Amino acid sequence: MSADTAETPEGRETAGRRPLLRTLSRAQERLPLAQLAAIVALFIYGASTIDGFSSPGSVKSMLVLAALLGISAAGPTLVILIGGFDLAVPAYIAAGATITAQLSGASHWPFIAILAVVGAIAAVLGGLTGWLSHRFQLESMIVTLGTAALITGAILVWTGGTPGGQAPAWLSRFVSPAGTTLGVGIPPVVVLWAVLAVLLIIGLRLTVTGRRLYLTGANPTAAAYGLVRTRRMWTGTFALGAVLSAVTGVLLGGFAGGGDLAIGNPYLFQGLAAIIVGGVAFGAVGGYANTVVGALLLTVLTTILVGKGAGTAEQLMLSGVLIALVVGVHGRERRVRDRV
Numbered sequence: 001m002s003a004d005t006a007e008t009p010e011g012r013e014t015a016g017r018r019p020l021l022r023t024l025s026r027a028q029e030r031l032p033l034a035q036l037a038a039i040v041a042l043f044i045y046g047a048s049t050i051d052g053f054s055s056p057g058s059v060k061s062m063l064v065l066a067a068l069l070g071i072s073a074a075g076p077t078l079v080i081l082i083g084g085f086d087l088a089v090p091a092y093i094a095a096g097a098t099i100t101a102q103l104s105g106a107s108h109w110p111f112i113a114i115l116a117v118v119g120a121i122a123a124v125l126g127g128l129t130g131w132l133s134h135r136f137q138l139e140s141m142i143v144t145l146g147t148a149a150l151i152t153g154a155i156l157v158w159t160g161g162t163p164g165g166q167a168p169a170w171l172s173r174f175v176s177p178a179g180t181t182l183g184v185g186i187p188p189v190v191v192l193w194a195v196l197a198v199l200l201i202i203g204l205r206l207t208v209t210g211r212r213l214y215l216t217g218a219n220p221t222a223a224a225y226g227l228v229r230t231r232r233m234w235t236g237t238f239a240l241g242a243v244l245s246a247v248t249g250v251l252l253g254g255f256a257g258g259g260d261l262a263i264g265n266p267y268l269f270q271g272l273a274a275i276i277v278g279g280v281a282f283g284a285v286g287g288y289a290n291t292v293v294g295a296l297l298l299t300v301l302t303t304i305l306v307g308k309g310a311g312t313a314e315q316l317m318l319s320g321v322l323i324a325l326v327v328g329v330h331g332r333e334r335r336v337r338d339r340v
Contacts, residue, residue, distance in 0.1 A: 032279045032286075032293045039293070042300045050307040060177040060187055062299050067193035068175070068255065070295035072248040072264075073271035074200060075241030077291045080275060081204075081284050082217040082237045084133060084140035089245045089271065091151035092122055093264025096249020098155055098163045101259035105165030118246045125151065126242025127235045134234040155261060163259035171254030189251060200288040213237060217284035273319045274298050277326050298322075 047054035072093065079086045096118050103109040103117070129147050133140040155163070173179050179187040204210040215223040216233045223230050245264075252263050278294025280286035298319065305315050 032290050035278060035290075035293045035297050039297050039300055042297070042304060046300065046304045046307065050304065053303070053307060056185070057177065058303075060185070060190075062303055063190045064175065064177045064187050065303075066295045066299040067187070067189045068248065068251060069267070069270055069274055069299060070193050070292055071189075071196060071251065072245065072267040073274045073291050073295060074196060074288065075244035076271050077275050077280055077288050078200075078213070078237050078244075079140070079241045080280055080282060081287070082213055082234060083220070083282060083284075084130070084234065084238065086129075086144045086238065086241055086245075087141055087268070088125075088129070088144040088148040088151065088242070090264030090268050091148035092126075092242050092245035093249035093252060093267060094259070094261050095121065095151050095155060096246035097167075097253035097256065097263050098159065098165075098249075098259030098261070100171070100250045100253040101163060101165035101167050102159065103165070104168050105258070111168060111171070115247075115250065118250060119243050122242040122246035123239045127239035129242070130234040130236070130238025131231065133238070134231045140238075152261065159259075163261065166258050167254040167256075171250075172257060175251050175255040197288060197292050204287050214284040217282070269316075269319075270298065273323055276323050277319075279326065 043054070052058055072089070075092075076086055076089055099118050099121075100114055103114045104111065125147055129140070129143050132138060133143045173188075175187070175189045177187055179189070181188050181191045204213065212223070212228045213233055215226060215228055216230045220230050223233075248267070249264060253259055256263060274294035274297075275291050276294070277297055278286065278290035278292070280290045280294075301318070301322075302315055305318065310318075
């Protein structure tokens with residue numbers, strides 16, 4: 001812009017907008033403000049056009065669905081931030097639900113023992129996946145696809161193709177919208193999600209391990225020169241991601257009442273949609289707070305679509321459009337590696 005142009009009213013107005021736009025852009029990089037505004041707008045629209053949308057029961061149901069989606073997307077969020085991708089999420093979820101139902105209903109195992117078994121299996125398989133991917137420079141999508149096949153085959157052999165058993169009654173109440181926490185009308189699974197979100201957000205932003213994870217995802221070479229053990233970071237991140245996915249399966253087992261080999265299938269795409277719509281991207285962009293907002297946004301939007309009579313096809317199409325729009329916006333931003 002020339003000096004003469006800058007002196008015109010139009011030039012001064014344009015120049016005045018630039019600091020505001022830069023401020024808004026930087027704020028959006030730190031917090032998903034646009035997505036938060038979309039949640040508020042969608043909720044107001046739903047409340048004004050759908051009967052019972054804003055009732056306490058409806059809000060609790062949306063929070064439970066968002067919690068299950070948000071917890072299922074926690075592991076993939078960490079894996080994406082470090083630069084990987086996990087296609088074994090549905091298998092971990094199915095394993096968590098099936099093991100819980102089988103050992104609880106048929107064998108009467110204590111829940112703490114079941115949780116220990118589920119966590120140990122997921123941690124070993126997830127950690128091995130991350131180690132193999134990093135050690136041999138393999139595409140994590142391919143390795144996790146093989147892990148998913150291994151888990152699914154093992155479940156089929158163990159259950160004979162027909163998972164049985166039943167989740168504990170208290171676990172079903174734990175994930176029910178009608179559940180209460182210490183006498184307060186908040187479903188326990190929502191409280192669990194809130195605690196998990198706080199721990200992950202603090203862990204990613206304020207701890208040495210979190211900073212190493214971001215550095216590994218942003219620039220593995222620089223991380224290695226900075227004495228970050230990137231292989232250990234990959235192993236630990238994939239292990240934690242697998243455990244979180246398996247715990248989601250345990251919760252979904254209570255929600256559905258039992259195990260099911262297909263129970264985790266919807267959460268691969270829905271979880272990825274929540275992550276991307278929230279603003280998380282490869283190259284260590286975003287954080288779990290973005291995923292939380294993305295899960296809430298997708299849940300409110302899906303509830304509106306269901307209330308308007310839209311089917312699964314319409315929901316998938318709109319989710320695809322949202323992902324394309326968000327990727328288009330974030331594709332224009334500089335990655336972390338270009339900002340350090």
